[in-house]
Amino acid sequence: MTDDPANPKGSAPNRVAAASRAMTRRRMVAGGAGAFAALGAPVPFRRFMPPGLAPVALAQGAGDAAADHGKPGLTVLSRRPLTMETPPHLLDDDATPAARMFVRNNGLVPEVAGAREETWFLEIDGEVERALRLSIADLKSRYEHVTCQLQMECGGNGRKYYYPGTSGNQWSFGAVACPEWTGARLADILRDAGVKPAAVYTGHYGADPHLTGDPDKAPISRGVPIEKAMEPHTLVAWAMNGEAIPVLNGFPLRLVVPGWPGSCSQKWLTRIMLRDQVHDGPKMGGQSYRTPAYPVAPGTEAPDEDMEIIRAMPVKSLITFPETGQTRGAGAAFEVRGHAWAGERAVSAVDVSIDFGRRWIKADLAAPRNRYAWQRWRATLALPQAGYYEVWARATDDAGDMQPPVPPGWNPRGYLNNMQHRIAVFAV
Ligand SMILES: Nc1nc2c(c(=O)[nH]1)N[C@H]1C(S)=C(S)[C@@H](COP(=O)(O)O)O[C@H]1N2
Numbered sequence: 521m522t523d524d525p526a527n528p529k530g531s532a533p534n535r536v537a538a539a540s541r542a543m544t545r546r547r548m549v550a551g552g553a554g555a556f557a558a559l560g561a562p563v564p565f566r567r568f569m570p571p572g573l574a575p576v577a578l579a580q581g582a583g584d585a586a587a588d589h590g591k592p593g594l595t596v597l598s599r600r601p602l603t604m605e606t607p608p609h610l611l612d613d614d615a616t617p618a619a620r621m622f623v624r625n626n627g628l629v630p631e632v633a634g635a636r637e638e639t640w641f642l643e644i645d646g647e648v649e650r651a652l653r654l655s656i657a658d659l660k661s662r663y664e665h666v667t668c669q670l671q672m673e674c675g676g677n678g679r680k681y682y683y684p685g686t687s688g689n690q691w692s693f694g695a696v697a698c699p700e701w702t703g704a705r706l707a708d709i710l711r712d713a714g715v716k717p718a719a720v721y722t723g724h725y726g727a728d729p730h731l732t733g734d735p736d737k738a739p740i741s742r743g744v745p746i747e748k749a750m751e752p753h754t755l756v757a758w759a760m761n762g763e764a765i766p767v768l769n770g771f772p773l774r775l776v777v778p779g780w781p782g783s784c785s786q787k788w789l790t791r792i793m794l795r796d797q798v799h800d801g802p803k804m805g806g807q808s809y810r811t812p813a814y815p816v817a818p819g820t821e822a823p824d825e826d827m828e829i830i831r832a833m834p835v836k837s838l839i840t841f842p843e844t845g846q847t848r849g850a851g852a853a854f855e856v857r858g859h860a861w862a863g864e865r866a867v868s869a870v871d872v873s874i875d876f877g878r879r880w881i882k883a884d885l886a887a888p889r890n891r892y893a894w895q896r897w898r899a900t901l902a903l904p905q906a907g908y909y910e911v912w913a914r915a916t917d918d919a920g921d922m923q924p925p926v927p928p929g930w931n932p933r934g935y936l937n938n939m940q941h942r943i944a945v946f947a948v
């Protein structure tokens with residue numbers, strides 16, 4: 521590509537930018553044959569390209585700097601409430617740094633910056649023998665400290681790719697993270713309070729105000745079945761990567777419920793109530809974080825009474841290196857790598873393809889650092905001749921579930937899209 525005067529040689533990002541401009545000029549919105557011209561490169565595996573496939577190189581937009589919020593490079597999806605996602609190539613670290621963890625707020629960010637461990641309290645009540653009111657200092661002194669890496673993904677991650685579109689944040693791939701958390705096991709705290717036999721569910725409360733500012737309304741209050749609350753990796757966390765949790769990610773105290781929709785992991789945590797029924801707080805009922813009990817045709821509605829609460833998240837993977845749009849020498853070996861995770865399960869295989877899914881190459885897959893940590897995968901690839909390629913990655917979990925190439929099971933709110941991640945690579 522040489523139509524960029526600032527960069528006549530056409531470095532990889534500029535190839536993509538130039539291709540995008542060419543695309544706009546041609547007013548091409550769909551994929552298919554016309555899209556190839558806009559790529560500015562031959563497509564050696566073109567014969568394997570599904571008809572109508574839109575090349576991923578043409579699908580990217582410029583990242584909206586989120587540096588004001590201490591998260592440079594993240595894409596701001598909405599400002600009120602504040603939501604930001606992480607481009608996949610910024611998720612390459614083994615443990616996600618604070619500056620690269622996505623943000624999903626349902627309400628306003630509470631005034632918490634001045635909170636101290638003696639002045640922030642967690643209340644435990646409901647179906648317990650003894651209600652507790654514990655400061656963070658109490659939590660730290662009374663319960664065993666646990667440190668582990670836990671993946672957290674928004675239930676709506678990938679929503680952008682459902683067709684027809686569904687309402688909610690238009691996440692692409694970046695509403696996922698796997699930092700290292702330190703805290704107490706929720707199970708230890710609940711045992712201390714004495715779980716009554718009637719307790720079947722938790723209800724979580726945080727300090728964030730509702731968007732309307734109405735003090736009687738909570739923006740979100742979700743819960744989990746008591747078995748998941750008692751699972752030893754469900755943590756009440758006061759630290760992330762050995763430091764205070766960022767304000768936007770729940771400082772000074774949050775719940776971490778790994779493998780389940782991120783919405784279960786209450787930020788700015790103030791109270792956990794044990795319930796004798798499924799919790800009925802805001803965003804537990806109706807269409808929120810729920811999918812139809814049966815497959816529905818795309819674009820149709822399902823009545824609230826036919827919706828089921830989402831439990832574990834499905835198997836998924838990301839390509840975190842290289843960044844999409846990069847150039848490699850034809851025939852030269854290069855590394856591709858990323859992470860894979862699978863809700864309550866372990867990932868058993870990751871495969872990659874450079875020919876639009878015609879053939880798959882097994883990647884090396886590392887064991888998780890602990891249960892519920894994502895797993896690192898790597899593969900060495902070589903692109904046979906000059907031209908445009910896509911690298912696709914596909915993870916399989918230990919129950920045999922595999923990521924589909926297209927969004928699975930359309931549902932009214934666009935949850936649980938675990939389609940394969942694709943990047944563009946140019947060979948020269
Ligand atoms: N108090 C509170 N907790 C919350 C939310 C919220 O709006 N308020 N959003 C939830 C949702 S939907 C997700 S996906 C995760 C996101 O966590 P993060 O913002 O730290 O990435 O937080 C969850 N916990």
Ligand SMILES: [Mo]
Nearest residue numbers: 674675782783
């Ligand atoms: Mo979420």
